[in-house]
Amino acid sequence: xxxxxxxLYGLGGIVVAGVALLVVFQEKLVYVPxxxxxxxxxxxxxDRLNLIYEDVWLRSSDGVRLHSxxxxxxxxxxxxxxxxxxENAGNIAHRLEMVRIMIQNLKCNVFMLSYRGDGYPSQHxxxxxxxxxxxxxxxxxxxxxxxxVVFGRSxxxxxxLCLLKTILKRIWYELITSYxxxxxxxxxxxxxxxxGTKSLKLLNFVVRSPWNTIDAIGEVKQPVLFLSGLQDxxxxxxxxxxxYAKAATRNSQCTFVEFPSGMHMDxxxxxxxxxxxxxxxxx
Numbered sequence: 241x242x243x244x245x246x247x248l249y250g251l252g253g254i255v256v257a258g259v260a261l262l263v264v265f266q267e268k269l270v271y272v273p274x275x276x277x278x279x280x281x282x283x284x285x286x287d288r289l290n291l292i293y294e295d296v297w298l299r300s301s302d303g304v305r306l307h308s309x310x311x312x313x314x315x316x317x318x319x320x321x322x323x324x325x326x327e328n329a330g331n332i333a334h335r336l337e338m339v340r341i342m343i344q345n346l347k348c349n350v351f352m353l354s355y356r357g358d359g360y361p362s363q364h365x366x367x368x369x370x371x372x373x374x375x376x377x378x379x380x381x382x383x384x385x386x387x388x389v390v391f392g393r394s395x396x397x398x399x400x401l402c403l404l405k406t407i408l409k410r411i412w413y414e415l416i417t418s419y420x421x422x423x424x425x426x427x428x429x430x431x432x433x434x435x436g437t438k439s440l441k442l443l444n445f446v447v448r449s450p451w452n453t454i455d456a457i458g459e460v461k462q463p464v465l466f467l468s469g470l471q472d473x474x475x476x477x478x479x480x481x482x483x484y485a486k487a488a489t490r491n492s493q494c495t496f497v498e499f500p501s502g503m504h505m506d507x508x509x510x511x512x513x514x515x516x517x518x519x520x521x522x523x
Contacts, residue, residue: 271361272329282333286311289340298376300356300368308332308373309352313343320387321349323377325370325396335393338508348389351377363402363451370403394475394504398451404460457483463493469502469510 274280286293286309296308309332313319322342326335332352339350353373355366378385392400457464464487468480477498484496502510 271355271366273331273355273361280331282331284333284336285309286336286339289336291336291340291343296351296376298372300365300372302365302368304356304365304369306356306369306372307354311339311343311350311352313347313349316382317347317349318384319348320346320389321351321377321383321385322346322389322391323373324350324352325390325392325399326352326355327394327396341508349383366399367402370399374403393508395451398453401453401456401460402451404456404462453483454486457487458490460487461491464491464495466494466496467499467507468496469499469504469507471501472504472507474504 291311292313292315293309293311296310298306298308300306324332324335324339326332332354335352339352342348342350351373353369355361355369374388374390377383377388390400390404392398466480466484466487468477470477481496484494488494499507499510
């Protein structure tokens with residue numbers, strides 16, 4: 241019995257220590273501006289893919305200086321402009337091939353925002369970054385500001401929803417791929433049960449970046465296109481279905497598209513032809 245007690249106390253101590261480490265270092269686990277084995281610098285720039293672009297520097301409302309790329313299909317293009325919110329890891333250069341295909345298929349411009357990577361990235365700070373990008377884009381005179389499309393991939397989907405719930409009239413169309421109604425730090429340690437604000441939430445108090453999209457999605461009135469890879473190995477596909485169900489109860493302009501072989505990182509490739517056709521007809 242003494243041996244069992246020591247074992248249980250030991251396991252309990254390991255669990256407590258693990259949770260404590262998650263609480264302290266959760267931002268470093270969630271926001272990863274530099275991928276392991278890669279440098280902080282951009283591996284390529286848009287001109288490497290023969291894209292027309294300009295470097296854009298802007299400041300968030302709390303003074304953080306941000307870098308972005310504004311990529312145009314053609315110098316005088318007045319088509320839709322996509323505000324691109326990327327995933328949690330790496331930098332915007334890692335998404336250039338996807339953007340190149342977007343521009344080619346959709347005949348659009350793309351504004352790629354680089355989130356704050358130095359200092360202390362957080363949900364609150366990244367939403368400020370997204371707000372600054374939208375403000376700047378909305379003030380440009382060389383695009384049709386009535387045709388701004390917000391695109392979020394993975395964490396970017398949560399960024400757009402938490403931003404858009406407060407500025408609903410300034411966005412024309414919204415696209416979402418592969419994200420959940422929570423942003424897990426570790427599913428086995430920080431778990432949300434059910435949906436909605438009154439549901440039981442285990443260890444919710446330790447999460448500083450909950451990205452509560454299940455509530456935010458209910459406030460969005462623009463047309464929304466959900467693109468879901470059914471083989472997503474990082475965010476369970478049923479999260480996307482829950483978001484769609486919540487959105488569709490209040491918004492008749494929601495469309496849900498499944499890609500049976502799509503995983504978290506390659507749904508945009510497996511569905512590139514179909515997605516292009518669907519978006520071109522919508523935009």
